[in-house]
Amino acid sequence: MTEAAAPKEHTFRAGPAAMPGLPYFGGIVRMKKDPIGYLAEASGRGPVVRLGRLGRRSFYQVNDPDLVRSVMTAPRADVGMTRTSDVLGILFGESVFTMQDEPWRKRRDELQPAFRTSNLPELFGSAAGEIARTVAQFEPVAEAGGSVDCSAALLDLLQRMIVRMMFGVAVPETAAQLSRAFDHGLEYRQRRRWSLAGLPLWCPTPANRKFHDGVARLNASIVEIIEDHRSNPPERAGLLKMLMECRDGTTGLGWTDEELLAEVKTTFVAGWLTTATAAVWLFDLLGRHPGITARVVDELDALPDDGPLTYDDLHRLTYVENTILEAMRLFPPGWLLSRRVRRPFALGDLYLRRNAVLLVSPYALHRDPAHWKDPERFDPDRFRDSTHGEAHKAAFLPFGYGPRVCIGRGVALMELKMIVATLLRRFRFTLADRAPARLQPVSFLRRAEPLILGIAPR
Numbered sequence: 001m002t003e004a005a006a007p008k009e010h011t012f013r014a015g016p017a018a019m020p021g022l023p024y025f026g027g028i029v030r031m032k033k034d035p036i037g038y039l040a041e042a043s044g045r046g047p048v049v050r051l052g053r054l055g056r057r058s059f060y061q062v063n064d065p066d067l068v069r070s071v072m073t074a075p076r077a078d079v080g081m082t083r084t085s086d087v088l089g090i091l092f093g094e095s096v097f098t099m100q101d102e103p104w105r106k107r108r109d110e111l112q113p114a115f116r117t118s119n120l121p122e123l124f125g126s127a128a129g130e131i132a133r134t135v136a137q138f139e140p141v142a143e144a145g146g147s148v149d150c151s152a153a154l155l156d157l158l159q160r161m162i163v164r165m166m167f168g169v170a171v172p173e174t175a176a177q178l179s180r181a182f183d184h185g186l187e188y189r190q191r192r193r194w195s196l197a198g199l200p201l202w203c204p205t206p207a208n209r210k211f212h213d214g215v216a217r218l219n220a221s222i223v224e225i226i227e228d229h230r231s232n233p234p235e236r237a238g239l240l241k242m243l244m245e246c247r248d249g250t251t252g253l254g255w256t257d258e259e260l261l262a263e264v265k266t267t268f269v270a271g272w273l274t275t276a277t278a279a280v281w282l283f284d285l286l287g288r289h290p291g292i293t294a295r296v297v298d299e300l301d302a303l304p305d306d307g308p309l310t311y312d313d314l315h316r317l318t319y320v321e322n323t324i325l326e327a328m329r330l331f332p333p334g335w336l337l338s339r340r341v342r343r344p345f346a347l348g349d350l351y352l353r354r355n356a357v358l359l360v361s362p363y364a365l366h367r368d369p370a371h372w373k374d375p376e377r378f379d380p381d382r383f384r385d386s387t388h389g390e391a392h393k394a395a396f397l398p399f400g401y402g403p404r405v406c407i408g409r410g411v412a413l414m415e416l417k418m419i420v421a422t423l424l425r426r427f428r429f430t431l432a433d434r435a436p437a438r439l440q441p442v443s444f445l446r447r448a449e450p451l452i453l454g455i456a457p458r
């Protein structure tokens with residue numbers, strides 16, 4: 001612990017602090033209007049803060065890193081996932097993201113080989129061509145001294161990268177269809193999330209029917225790709241081929257189409273929108289901090305060869321990596337993690353009842369002055385030492401914490417390094433509008449307005 005103050009002591013003898021609000025319901029309904037402001041306010045009130053009630057569920061925010069660690073590593077019988085039963089469960093199907101208990105453990109073990117580091121060079125090769133396409137799109141604009149909508153360009157680039165890494169080939173129409181279906185599904189989840197309104201998903205309301213029809217169409221188009229993949233395997237091994245090689249831990253047989261479908265959908269969304277969101281914030285911050293950008297460029301100029309970036313070059317980009325981590329500290333795409341108490345559970349000396357929902361906000365934890373010195377300052381050097389300079393391991397969790405930590409961390413860091421390195425070697429970007437960016441905390445922490453950057457050749 002290099003820079004931060006000592007962790008706070010916590011005790012609940014007088015019961016947890018509570019957010020003000022209506023009698024019985026508390027203030028949780030404010031989450032719908034201004035979740036970031038509400039969570040930030042709650043983060044200063046104590047190690048665990050009672051936010052209020054929605055229906056039968058009481059909501060708590062966990063702010064103390066020791067208690068965050070207890071929640072995120074609690075036995076599965078005590079604390080489980082909330083996403084198993086909501087819109088995400090139907091959208092993704094039974095995947096490593098939505099399952100829990102032994103089926104989750106088994107699936108995670110089966111999936112792990114596809115994400116091992118030794119597969120990254122293969123995925124690098126698939127993704128590099130897509131960045132080259134973005135460079136080609138930017139070149140004429142840069143020559144003319146124009147500007148680019150980086151939000152749209154990065155969203156498009158990261159979609160093409162994950163599709164290539166997944167399928168080994170481009171499937172533009174299906175990819176566009178996938179993103180439309182997911183946009184609708186995630187938006188539907190957002191609408192229902194902090195609300196008491198909304199009948200259960202099995203009720204045939206027009207909104208529920210529209211959602212289920214969209215999921216059915218999405219599934220049909222992915223099954224088509226899987227079948228096509230079986231009959232015409234692409235030259236380059238993508239994640240789908242690696243998933244097809246996964247073996248059921250019990251029977252030793254390959255996965256069923258249903259299992260493959262769920263994992264393909266999960267990887268597509270988990271690997272696309274999160275990384276695109278992180279990339280937009282990274283370019284926003286680089287635009288605001290020319291001194292830091294200059295250090296990034298110095299590191300790129302020091303690479304041994306000025307030809308196309310190689311996989312080995314990535315290991316030399318330590319300042320780039322620290323800059324990425326620092327951008328994810330300030331703007332973690334996964335801004336809110338949640339867990340459900342499955343049987344009465346002691347958190348510190350607070351006893352929680354079954355069905356209580358525990359919220360952990362990486363956004364609030366990453367900006368808590370109790371754990372980070374001068375938390376609003378963008379300073380990649382915080383991550384200079386090998387412990388990543390974290391105040392407390394559980395006070396920095398852009399990729400989650402504990403057994404459910406992000407399985408794609410290595411892929412995401414590789415993609416982000418590739419993008420920064422390739423684009424900043426070719427172009428100079430400038431941010432004209434320096435007004436603070438507005439946050440749009442939906443499923444991911446998006447930038448509300450598009451990021452427009454001036455662009456010129458280097």
Ligand code: HEM
Nearest residue numbers: 097270271274275278333334398399400404406407408412
């Ligand atoms: C910057 C990019 C990314 C960020 C910020 C991110 C963040 C996260 C976080 C916070 C979790 C834990 C959620 C929780 O505990 O409730 C998670 C889980 C997960 N992520 Fe990522 N992720 C990123 C990229 C990726 C990529 C590229 C992939 C796949 C190619 C991926 C696949 C997954 C999966 C499958 C899980 C669920 C793991 C489990 O529950 O066992 N993510 N991610």
